[in-house]
Amino acid sequence: MNNNNFLLEIAQKGFRITVGAASSLIETVQNPQKRAEAISQIKLELNQKIQEWAQKGEVTEDEARVFLNNLLNQRPWARDSNGVSNPSNNTSNFNSGNDPSWGLKELTAEIVALRTELEKMRQSQNKK
Numbered sequence: 001m002n003n004n005n006f007l008l009e010i011a012q013k014g015f016r017i018t019v020g021a022a023s024s025l026i027e028t029v030q031n032p033q034k035r036a037e038a039i040s041q042i043k044l045e046l047n048q049k050i051q052e053w054a055q056k057g058e059v060t061e062d063e064a065r066v067f068l069n070n071l072l073n074q075r076p077w078a079r080d081s082n083g084v085s086n087p088s089n090n091t092s093n094f095n096s097g098n099d100p101s102w103g104l105k106e107l108t109a110e111i112v113a114l115r116t117e118l119e120k121m122r123q124s125q126n127k128k
Contacts, residue, residue, distance in 0.1 A: 028034045 028038050
């Protein structure tokens, strides 16, 4: 019985929230001043969110660039016999991480080159 009261209270509260939201919406639509206030509030909140998202996107982009640079600098097949890093001639230079104008073609070429190198490594391991 206690469980039924709880469910009834939740349903009643949901109904009241819906009716309250609908009446607030109607008041806002009918009153030009409230409508203007609501629209300006929405614009303000949206602009704040846009700025927040842009900052977060910039931080994420920088983190991704650092991650990729670290990942590409740790490629074992890009080291010479002395263990010194020796990037391939057929790959683009990802160490220019401050350059935001990386093109899709450059990234695609890098992926193709990495796939080719990986396939060569797999073939050489299969021959052993």
